[in-house]
Amino acid sequence: NPIEQLKVFVQLIFNDPRFLYHIELGEGTPVNGLIALSSFEIANRIAYGMTAAPPDTTLWTDAQANLLKDLNRIQSHVDRISSTALHQDQIVEFFKFFSGISNLSQPSSNSQFLQGIVTTGLTDAVEQEFRNFIIYSVFTQNASLAQLMNSKYVFPGNAALASIYRTNQWASGAAPQVAANHAGLLSRAYF
Numbered sequence: 001n002p003i004e005q006l007k008v009f010v011q012l013i014f015n016d017p018r019f020l021y022h023i024e025l026g027e028g029t030p031v032n033g034l035i036a037l038s039s040f041e042i043a044n045r046i047a048y049g050m051t052a053a054p055p056d057t058t059l060w061t062d063a064q065a066n067l068l069k070d071l072n073r074i075q076s077h078v079d080r081i082s083s084t085a086l087h088q089d090q091i092v093e094f095f096k097f098f099s100g101i102s103n104l105s106q107p108s109s110n111s112q113f114l115q116g117i118v119t120t121g122l123t124d125a126v127e128q129e130f131r132n133f134i135i136y137s138v139f140t141q142n143a144s145l146a147q148l149m150n151s152k153y154v155f156p157g158n159a160a161l162a163s164i165y166r167t168n169q170w171a172s173g174a175a176p177q178v179a180a181n182h183a184g185l186l187s188r189a190y191f
Contacts, residue, residue: 039068046077051086083139092134101130101190118160125158130190132157136176149184153177156189164189 026035037045043063047055055063059077067073081087132155137143143151153176156162162169167177182188 036069039063039066042068042074046074046081050078050081050090051084052090053086056081088135088139091138092131095134095185096130099185099191117163120160121158122160125156125161126189128157129155129161130188132170132176133185133188149186151185152179152183154179154182161189 024037024041026041027038028036040063043055043059047053047059054060058080062068062073062077068077133151133153136153136155137148137151141147141151154165154167155170155176156165156167157170157172159169162177165177165179165182167179170177
């Protein structure tokens with residue numbers, strides 16, 4: 001039966017360790033029990049480690065030319081990729097995981113709890129504010145973990161979120177607002 005054969009074939013592929021795990025075979029002869037990675041393996045480590053995606057064209061071209069044996073060239077790729085949105089997304093996702101945030105729920109509809117805060121668009125604004133806070137802290141300020149946990153910078157993108165932070169609304173590209181009562185990562189409106 002062709003359908004059953006296809007099922008067995010797919011099952012074998014998905015259970016094969018070479019499919020499940022990235023096995024690096026390296027190249028050349030081991031020296032002191034260590035083997036050098038190939039340029040393709042280095043490209044994959046950089047790309048998947050920083051973006052959770054395959055190597056981009058620039059990185060792949062250098063891998064094909066076997067140029068990823070030079071530490072300066074590797075560093076230039078790491079520097080270049082660290083400024084991409086894909087890498088920034090990975091950093092934001094890490095902090096969501098670190099903070100225990102998986103999915104943002106809808107704000108409470110209890111009017112007594114909300115005390116006049118309009119919740120229209122608030123979920124998106126809270127998500128974007130968290131992202132802006134992480135990207136600004138990590139990529140603009142190069143903040144330490146202590147600074148990240150104590151920073152009073154906020155990025156309220158709508159009036160409702162600004163009212164929660166007791167600041168003015170933030171405009172994209174402007175300097176961050178300062179919220180005296182919302183210091184650090186764990187005091188984001190996200191929580």
